[in-house]
Amino acid sequence: MSYTAATVQLLSTEGTLVTSDATAEYLPYIEKLTDDQLRDFHRQMVVIRKFDIDAANLQRQGQLAMWIPSLGQEAAQVGSGYAAKPQDHIFPSYREHVIARIRGVDLMRIIEMLRGLSHGGWDPKEHNNFHLYTLVLGSQTLHATGYAMGVLFDGATGTGNPDTDEAVIVYFGDGATSQGDANEALVFAASYQTPQVFFLQNNHWAISVPVTRQSRTPLYLRPGGFGIPGVQIDGNDVLASYAVTSANLDAARSGGGPRFIEALTYRMGAHTTSDDPTKYRDIEELEFWTKADPITRMEKFLRARGEGDAFFAEIEVEANDLAADIRHRTLALGVPDAEKMFNHVYSEPHPLMDAEQAWLENYEQSFEGGAA
Template sequence: MYRAHKNGTRRSGYRGTVAARERDFTAPTVQLLTPSGELRPTPEAEEYLPLIEALPDSMLEQFHRDMAISRRLDLACANLQRQGQLALWVPSHGQEAAQVGSAHAARAQDHIFPSYREHVVGMIRGLDPVAILSLLRGATLGGWNPAENGNFHLYTLVLASQTLHATGYAMGIQFDGQVGTGDPDVDTAVLVYYGDGSTSQGDASEALVFASSYETPQVFFVQNNQWAISVPVSRQSRSPLSLRGGGFGMPGVRIDGNDVLISYAVTRQSLEEARGGEGPSLIEALTYRMGAHTTADDPTKYRTDAEVEYWAQRDPITRYRTWLESRGASASFFDEVEIEAADVAADVRRRALDVPAPSRDRIFAHVYSEPHPLMAEESAWLEAFETGFEGGAA
């Protein structure tokens, strides 16, 4: 099952005759910006140029601002964890372009289902990053109300579970008639993020089956950062992950995930098609996790310095800054962004340290929707246990 793209070409990763498709385990990487910061579209990227040309300078500058703030905040939060102020931090250094471009492609009514690394996506949707730190500090069980934060749903620490959540939600949107109406304020899509490691989970495959079968208004956004903790993507898949789209009956495209422009453009078009009733699609964003999987990980145990240096030369922020400078962006603009990023990081750090510890009652408050005798019994036991320690100390 293949759908024709607007220009009459197919957006699946497969090319040529049926026999050739069976042997074709490659896919082009769609790119607008080269690693050196030149606007040099690959042949597959030409159709996306009008979407970039239509963007005002203010939005092009916002891409850089968001990426710079994300990186500065990432460093500050990693330091907080090392200082014992967070139980865990999940770095996003290196993946800023994939996240910022795709997040700005969504409309206000769209619903976004993250994994647990999409911090800047949440910020773009209006989420206070302190809510994320509260979760990783152990002060809250969920973190935030999606309805009050740009339909940015909760982090999912169980790999790939969010792909099923997103697909179910997309099915509901479709059943409610919020797809293909032609009204840009009504038509709604779902964007779900997951990583290359999550593609090996059964939940991800089940989500793709249901999405394809029901033609859900949905975009699957795979951030292929090359490593599922210590397992390389080459061990997980012999072919590009984008080809899985075609395998499940939906378009799949592989993009340069360190190119914020192509991340925006491809996601924008894919979401538009989903809202228009053309069904789901899959985007594989080739990027790299420059730091550890989490602060509980030591990537030096399984990665080489040469590999890290290779990707450092393809830094998403550096290449985009080079392009903005070639268009006339001033030094004062970049200086202002650095100051803003430092201010945001300092503010988040200060407010995170002031987050109060939750009361003991919070443990039992929402296990059941109604009062439950077992919860009352366990709460009384814990209170007696802690009181016993207090009495012994006296």
């Protein structure tokens, strides 16, 4: 699957704005963006790509147990990530590193998770409502739907005030669309008319299985069967991702019920560093998506608007500095205390936790010199 007649694109691969009947309802969202916001879109994409490549290198050098690349999906993530308002809640899958960054999560938290030091551990309340990664495919779609039901029951949405009305956005992939949970989430969302956007990044591959095995129908048509409006966008177009997500979040927060966006993008790298895409992908597909690169076209767009070399040099320095800082901090990481295993299994006292932790302490102290 690649672009279809239905695919909404605002920024062509040549870096020009697409004006048509199909884009008319979305372009006003772009017209309202300031130069600084447009620069930020580009800056975030460039910085996260450098981070992403460097994190994969850290894995290859034995510093991380695994890395989950987001290479190629920057526009889908940056655009939709900036479309969410501060009061909105974001339920990611596990590849949305740049949205984590936009919402104030230190990227080291993701590094620590993939180095084997935590299972996530950040508090969404203190990170602008960016929830933890979920590694079981599709589970988070139900959490997001339940959360959105709570927003609805609280009366915290649909009052007509776009600055306070809350909405929820949940990320998932083409592989997860085959999971029961993702489908049950659509059922519940439709039943309760939740203020929610389902944001599907169709990156065309679920590890080695192509999206054509997940679905014989374009995925943006699936929600129609659940009574939920669906739209397909060029996921490598940061402006389309921003504008269409903004429009759909606004519709959801103003009482319009759940919405579904299929962002067509491409996983340029491996599924994770344990994967080997050369075994199952052909080069023509990769070439097609290389030409559709999200960063190249945004740079053309910005240069055509008069942005000079200085800006592009500046963000390259920023990207390199971030990658160097991450590398430096990764190499300095220690190992958590064993008590971390026991501390938060339950939120209230539990005799087995107390007994096993005490046993471990005694056991370690039984060695000469005490605990290692």
